[in-house]
Amino acid sequence: MKQKNYLISVLTAILLMVPTMVQAQSKGNAKTLEVSFDYQKQPGPGSNQYAVWIENEKGDVVKTLFVTSYTTKGRVRGNEQPMRGYVKRPNCVPTWVKASKASEKTDQELDAVTGATPQAGGKQTFSWDFTDQQGKKVKDGKYCVKVEATLYQASTILYTGNFSTKDKAGNIPLTSTLTEPAENHKDMITAVQAVLK
Numbered sequence: 179m180k181q182k183n184y185l186i187s188v189l190t191a192i193l194l195m196v197p198t199m200v201q202a203q204s205k206g207n208a209k210t211l212e213v214s215f216d217y218q219k220q221p222g223p224g225s226n227q228y229a230v231w232i233e234n235e236k237g238d239v240v241k242t243l244f245v246t247s248y249t250t251k252g253r254v255r256g257n258e259q260p261m262r263g264y265v266k267r268p269n270c271v272p273t274w275v276k277a278s279k280a281s282e283k284t285d286q287e288l289d290a291v292t293g294a295t296p297q298a299g300g301k302q303t304f305s306w307d308f309t310d311q312q313g314k315k316v317k318d319g320k321y322c323v324k325v326e327a328t329l330y331q332a333s334t335i336l337y338t339g340n341f342s343t344k345d346k347a348g349n350i351p352l353t354s355t356l357t358e359p360a361e362n363h364k365d366m367i368t369a370v371q372a373v374l375k
Contacts, residue, residue, distance in 0.1 A: 207346065210308070212375055213243065213305075214373075215302055215325065215367045215369055217299055217367055219366075222330065226328070226366065227248055228244075228245075228271060228327040229249065229324075231274060231278065234320075234321055235321070235322075237277070242274070244291065244292075247292050247294050248295060249292075250291075251285075251288075269331060269332045290311075323372045324338050325372075333363065334358075335355070335367070339353070341372075349374075
């Protein structure tokens with residue numbers, strides 16, 4: 179009987195501690211970063227290219243979460259020789275191309291981060307689990323999330339947000355820089371958000 183009462187007391191104590199443990203965990207450092215935006219496919223050449231990536235405090239690319247396939251693979255028509263999109267069209271997400279040192283990457287390395295440009299509009303979401311391109315956990319410190327989109331020809335927009343691995347869950351403030359206005363394509367990406375979870 180004493181053993182039964184003891185077990186009930188222990189179980190009760192554990193059950194009372196669970197909400198406190200859950201609350202303590204929720205107040206801890208964020209474990210992932212989620213980047214999202216609304217995308218609407220635009221007509222005409224020289225648009226619909228974008229990249230999402232993470233840089234460390236030195237400005238080195240830690241991980242590319244996504245880059246559109248035209249940027250890295252181009253498009254072959256007829257008897258054309260294959261050519262990476264950013265070579266044929268230098269205004270194709272130029273900040274990512276330079277930062278990622280795309281010209282030094284093999285096709286296989288670029289394939290690992292490349293995806294098809296969505297054919298229909300909708301919300302696009304990308305997650306970062308604080309690992310580098312090789313899947314290793316990054317060091318604690320300050321990082322920067324970047325989203326770049328080629329709106330039309332030389333018109334690109336770049337969203338940037340700084341954060342730390344020690345930050346709690348919440349929104350990361352983003353700033354944006356536009357190279358040239360492209361009124362017809364301004365709705366290509368909207369409602370850009372970066373949220374630590």
